[in-house]
Amino acid sequence: MKRIYSVLVENRSGVLSKVAGLFSRRCFNIDSLAVGETEDPGVSCMTIVSSGDERMIEQIEKQLNKKLDVIKIKTFDEQAAISRELMLVKVKYNKNNRKEIMEICEAMKAEIVDMSQNMMMIQICAAPDRTAMLIKLLASISIVEIARTGTLALPRCQETE
Amino acid sequence: MIGADAIIKCLEEEGVKAVFGYPGVAICPFYNSILHSDIESILVRTEQNAGHAASGYARVTGEVGVCAVTSGPGATNLITGIATAFADSIPMVAITGQVNSSLLGSDVFQEADITGAVESFVKYSYLIKDVQDIPRVFKEAFYIANSGRKGPVLIDVPIDVQNAPLKHFKYPEEVNLRTYKPTVKGHAVQIKKVIKELENAKRPIICAGGGVLLSDAQEELRTFAEKYHIPVVSTMMGIGVMPSRHPMYFGMVGNNGKPYANRAMNESDMLIMVGARVADRAIAQPDLITENKLLVHIDVDPAEIGKNCGPHIPLVGDAKHIFEDILNQEFSCEHPEWIARLQEYRDSMAPKRNPDPKYVDPAKFIEILSEKMEDDAIYVADVGQNQIWSCGYVNVRKGRFLTTGGMGTMGYSIPAAMGAKRALGKDRQVVAVCGDGSFQMSMMEFATIRQHNIPIKVIVLKNTVLGMVREYQHYTYHDQYSVIDLSGSPDLEKLAMAYDIPFTRVFNMENVEQKIENFLKEDGTGLMECIIDPSDLVK
Numbered sequence: 288m289k290r291i292y293s294v295l296v297e298n299r300s301g302v303l304s305k306v307a308g309l310f311s312r313r314c315f316n317i318d319s320l321a322v323g324e325t326e327d328p329g330v331s332c333m334t335i336v337s338s339g340d341e342r343m344i345e346q347i348e349k350q351l352n353k354k355l356d357v358i359k360i361k362t363f364d365e366q367a368a369i370s371r372e373l374m375l376v377k378v379k380y381n382k383n384n385r386k387e388i389m390e391i392c393e394a395m396k397a398e399i400v401d402m403s404q405n406m407m408m409i410q411i412c413a414a415p416d417r418t419a420m421l422i423k424l425l426a427s428i429s430i431v432e433i434a435r436t437g438t439l440a441l442p443r444c445q446e447t448e
Numbered sequence: 449m450i451g452a453d454a455i456i457k458c459l460e461e462e463g464v465k466a467v468f469g470y471p472g473v474a475i476c477p478f479y480n481s482i483l484h485s486d487i488e489s490i491l492v493r494t495e496q497n498a499g500h501a502a503s504g505y506a507r508v509t510g511e512v513g514v515c516a517v518t519s520g521p522g523a524t525n526l527i528t529g530i531a532t533a534f535a536d537s538i539p540m541v542a543i544t545g546q547v548n549s550s551l552l553g554s555d556v557f558q559e560a561d562i563t564g565a566v567e568s569f570v571k572y573s574y575l576i577k578d579v580q581d582i583p584r585v586f587k588e589a590f591y592i593a594n595s596g597r598k599g600p601v602l603i604d605v606p607i608d609v610q611n612a613p614l615k616h617f618k619y620p621e622e623v624n625l626r627t628y629k630p631t632v633k634g635h636a637v638q639i640k641k642v643i644k645e646l647e648n649a650k651r652p653i654i655c656a657g658g659g660v661l662l663s664d665a666q667e668e669l670r671t672f673a674e675k676y677h678i679p680v681v682s683t684m685m686g687i688g689v690m691p692s693r694h695p696m697y698f699g700m701v702g703n704n705g706k707p708y709a710n711r712a713m714n715e716s717d718m719l720i721m722v723g724a725r726v727a728d729r730a731i732a733q734p735d736l737i738t739e740n741k742l743l744v745h746i747d748v749d750p751a752e753i754g755k756n757c758g759p760h761i762p763l764v765g766d767a768k769h770i771f772e773d774i775l776n777q778e779f780s781c782e783h784p785e786w787i788a789r790l791q792e793y794r795d796s797m798a799p800k801r802n803p804d805p806k807y808v809d810p811a812k813f814i815e816i817l818s819e820k821m822e823d824d825a826i827y828v829a830d831v832g833q834n835q836i837w838s839c840g841y842v843n844v845r846k847g848r849f850l851t852t853g854g855m856g857t858m859g860y861s862i863p864a865a866m867g868a869k870r871a872l873g874k875d876r877q878v879v880a881v882c883g884d885g886s887f888q889m890s891m892m893e894f895a896t897i898r899q900h901n902i903p904i905k906v907i908v909l910k911n912t913v914l915g916m917v918r919e920y921q922h923y924t925y926h927d928q929y930s931v932i933d934l935s936g937s938p939d940l941e942k943l944a945m946a947y948d949i950p951f952t953r954v955f956n957m958e959n960v961e962q963k964i965e966n967f968l969k970e971d972g973t974g975l976m977e978c979i980i981d982p983s984d985l986v987k
Contacts, residue, residue, distance in 0.1 A: 297627065305567055312568050342754065349751035355572045355592065358627050 289318070290344045291368055291440045294333040294351060295358040298324060302356045306333060309354065315339065315347050319372075319415075319437035330358060336438045363442050370440035374418045375400070376409045379429040388428060395421050406431065451579040452477035452610040454617050455543065456485045458586035461619045464514050466490055466505065466870050468498040472518025474558060475545030477610035479516075490870065490900050493892035495522050497863035499529015499600075500890075503538045504867030507850050508826060510664060512593045513867060516543040520558030523604075527566060528857060530600045534569035535854030536685065537662055539594040541586075542570075542602045549577055549606040563604050571599035579612035583619050591623040596630025597749035598662055630748065634765035639773050641761050642720070642744050647779055649718035649742070651786045652678050655701060655730075658685025658853065659723015659747060660767045668771035669722075670694070675775065677782040678720075679790050681709040683730045684835075684853035686723070688844040698790055702730040704836045704986060708793040715789075722746040723767050726756040729853070746770055799840075799987075808954055808978040810837045810909050813964075814881065817907070818843040820964045822877045826850060826868045830861035830882035833915035836986040838881055859889030865904045866897055877905070877968070884910040884934055894947040894973075903972045908940060911982040919985050944975045952976045 296302050303322060310317050318336040325332050337347055344362075351357050380388055392399060392409055395417065401408035411421050415438050422433070449457075455478055459467070466488045471479045482489050492498045495517045502513025513533075517526050523544040533540045546552070547559045563573040572592050574585045582605075589601040646652060660669055666689055673680050673696045680690050681701045690697040699706035701713055713719060719741050726734045726745070734757035737743060745752075745759035746767060753762040763770060803809035814837055818827060829838035829851040842849055850868065852860045865880035872878070887908045897904060914932040921929050944951035952967050954960060954976065967976050 301563070304564070308567055342758070345754060346751065349754075353597075353749070353751055355625070355627050 288340065288344060289336065289338045289365060290347070291363055291365065291370065291438070292333075292335040292337065292347065292351065293361040293363075293440060293442075294335060295325065295360075296331050296333060297356045297358065298329050298331045299356060302331070303333075305354060305356060306335075306351070309350055310337075310347075313346070313350060315343060321437040321439050334437070334439050336440075361442060363440075368440040368442050370414055370438050371412055372415045372418045372436055372438050373412045374410070374421070374433065374435040376411070376421065376425055376433050377406060377431040378409065378425055379406055379431055381405065384428055388425070391421070391424050395424070397421060449614050449617055450477065450481075450610065451582055451605070451612050451614055452481040454579070454582040454614050455586065455605070455610070456481045456487065457617055458583060458619060459487055459514060460485060462586070462590045463511065467514045467516050468492055468501040468505070468867065469516035470495050470498060470518065470522055472520075472522045472545060472558065474519035474547060474607045475516060475522070475543070475610075477607060478543065478545065478605070488900075489516075490896060490902075492863065492896050495525035496529045496859070497890055497893055497896075499526050499533060499540070499542065500857070500860050500863035501867035501870070502540050502542075503529070503533050503536070504828065504850060504864030505871040506539050506867075507661075507864075508848060508868045509871045512539045512541050512590050514541050514543070518545045518558065519547055519562070520560045522558075523562040524560050524565065527569075530566055530602065531569040532852050532855040532857040532860065533600040534571070536852050537598045537658060537854070538600070539598040540600040541589050541593055542600055544602065544604045545610070546575070546604045546606040548608045550608070552606065563602060566602050569600070570602050571597075573602040573604065575604045576609050577606070579609050579614050582609075582614065583617060587620045588623050588625060592625075592628065596628075597752075631750070631764045632748070632766040632769055634746070634763050634770040634773055636773075638761055638763045639770065639777075642763065643774060643777055643779055645718055645742055645744070645761065646676065646678075647781055649781070650783065651716045652718040652720065652783065653712055653716040654678055654680045654720045654722060655683065655713060655724055656680055656686040656689040656722050657683040657724025657730075660686060660689045661723075661848075663723065663748070663767040665768035665771055666690070668768055668775065672771050672775060676780070677784070677787060679712060679787060681713055683724045684839055684851065687839055687842070687851075688847070688849040691845050692843045693845075695791075696787070698794060700839050703732060704729070704839065706797075706840065707799065708790070708797040711793055711797065712790050716741055718742045718744070720744045720746065721759070722770075723748070725752050731756070803984070804981045805956060807956060807981040807984075808909075808960065809957055810834070810978070810980050810984065811841045812957060813960060813978060814838055814841040815843060816961055817879070817881075817964050820961070820968055821847070821879060823847065825877035825879060826865070826872070828861045828865040828868065828878065828880045830880070830886035831856045831858045831916075832883040832886055833919065833984070833986050834881055834883040834886065834909045836916075837909075840986075858886040861886065862890040862893045862904075862906060865906075866893060866902050869902050869904050870900070874903075879905040879907065879968075881907045881909065883915060884908055884912060884937055885914045888934075888937060891943070894949060897973055898947055898949070905968060905974050905976070907976045907978065909978050909980050910940070911980045911984070912937065913982045915982070915984070916986075918982070919987075922985070940975060940977045950974045954978045
């Protein structure tokens with residue numbers, strides 16, 4: 288079972304290592320982890336994607352809540368959230384496959400952000416399953432290197448009073 | 449005023465009477481400032497024991513135990529003491545000196561990343577970089593250590609911060625932590641559910657853990673058990689929640705517990721776990737426990753509920769508050785058949801021992817010893833076979849039984865007894881019982897006991913082997929013994945003489961009552977050695 292944890296933490300040194308250490312010590316999985324400041328510079332938001340059985344998923348939330356640097360946790364599954372990942376992929380190309388790559392980019396709504404005589408860098412910002420799809424499509428051509436942010440997610444918007 | 453003076457002022461504000469520790473350069477400003485205070489500093493002989501002494505102090509007072517050591521090796525030596533307090537949920541503030549803050553991270557002499565090293569066994573830790581933060585950090589640390597699920601908090605203070613000037617000292621009146629608001633009061637709806645189930649239950653039982661003692665809820669538990677006629681068993685950390693001979697108390701559960709206690713728990717139809725973790729030593733198969741009974745789990749730490757087994761009624765809160773809330777409700781129940789059944793089990797299933805008369809029988813000895821001790825005495829058990837015998841045969845009345853059931857750290861008993869004795873003063877009897885293995889892990893503390901005049905009684909059950917490991921190797925490796933022989937150990941009579949401590953040796957059970965009486969009666973520290981059978985087993 289996959290689960291997304293959106294964790295607001297105090298923006299202090301050492302907090303990332305405390306949270307990451309908690310996951311390793313208690314044998315919880317981290318599928319991805321993304322950290323950034325929020326609108327309040329004193330608060331960071333960690334988006335952690337994890338997976339495990341029901342008991343583990345409950346324990347992750349409870350153990351995170353015990354950490355004194357954790358302000359608030361929201362957890363949700365993928366359906367209940369909008370999730371995005373930013374990825375940069377560098378591929379090697381030649382004149383035989385250049386067109387194919389550009390077609391893939393167009394189909395996947397990916398952008399070519401840098402280019403040389405035989406290399407190009409492609410940027411995609413999409414749901415994690417689509418970034419995975421792009422990797423699969425480009426893998427048969429020639430991927431040189433990849434950098435990705437990990438999943439960012441927020442729960443879907445709901446009507447409020 | 450400098451930072452170190454401010455630290456001492458914080459400790460005074462918190463009512464700290466003694467600090468257990470060991471100095472070194474990086475904590476010297478602190479140990480200089482303490483000279484001008486009424487707080488007593490007690491020099492232990494190795495840092496780990498400062499942690500255990502603070503633990504003993506905390507457990508008998510309900511206050512936070514404090515220890516202070518230097519940077520690097522001083523701090524790392526303390527880690528086992530901190531980890532023990534964490535596993536046992538003991539409130540503690542550990543102060544460590546640190547190298548100059550401008551040198552942090554450069555691996556200078558006696559630098560260790562102690563806040564990093566202890567991360568997984570502290571409730572929280574601080575590295576103070578600004579002297580202005582001292583009052584707030586200490587106020588928070590004492591609050592965190594002694595609220596919610598109690599535990600150790602570490603404060604690392606670089607030497608330049610201890611020496612930095614602080615113009616205005618103001619100790620905060622309250623703590624404002626947006627990330628820490630422990631739930632103390634139980635949820636009213638959940639309490640109603642518990643009462644409804646109690647009214648229907650035919651065979652209810654309470655399993656009480658160390659959390660009941662930590663919330664000082666012994667009175668409430670006893671009233672609860674008596675008023676609603678519910679039998680009580682305990683975990684190892686829960687020993688002493690009820691007087692050992694109370695008619696409604698049915699002993700310690702677990703793989704080293706009483707067979708009738710385990711049977712009582714297995715045959716119950718409603719189990720109320722309170723302040724207990726459902727850990728492997730107490731409950732061998734936590735996932736099966738809910739198969740034939742309704743489980744209520746009461747704990748102040750929400751993460752403990754559902755960690756090892758899923759309860760039907762989770763109830764987060766402090767044991768004392770929850771018992772009070774239930775006692776305020778109008779209802780009644782009784783279970784005379786169930787209690788009669790358990791009493792019969794208690795009479796018929798008592799473990800039978802067949803001791804060799806050539807030796808002291810530790811079980812009988814502990815029974816007599818604890819009966820001869822004063823009613824409100826503190827009994828501190830170490831780790832090993834001595835711990836299991838102590839748990840099985842101690843008679844706690846109005847006193848306390850201390851041991852490390854969570855971490856199981858050998859060498860705990862002498863320093864913890866020392867801390868307890870220092871806290872309670874001359875009128876309370878404190879007795880440490882250990883084996884000859886655990887004794888040798890902290891016998892250096894005799895010097896501390898002598899130097900600071902902290903008279904405790906120490907009893908060593910001597911068999912010249914590591915008995916608990918031997919027993920494991922007996923069962924698991926069919927008597928292929930490995931690295932358990934303790935020959936080469938010192939002659940305790942000569943050792944006692946070296947420390948100028950009265951010594952008694954007991955070879956067998958002949959006249960043992962008189963010998964115990966004489967030993968306890970004498971003023972000051974005493975060491976008693978009991979020769980026990982090396983082949984004896986706890987089971």
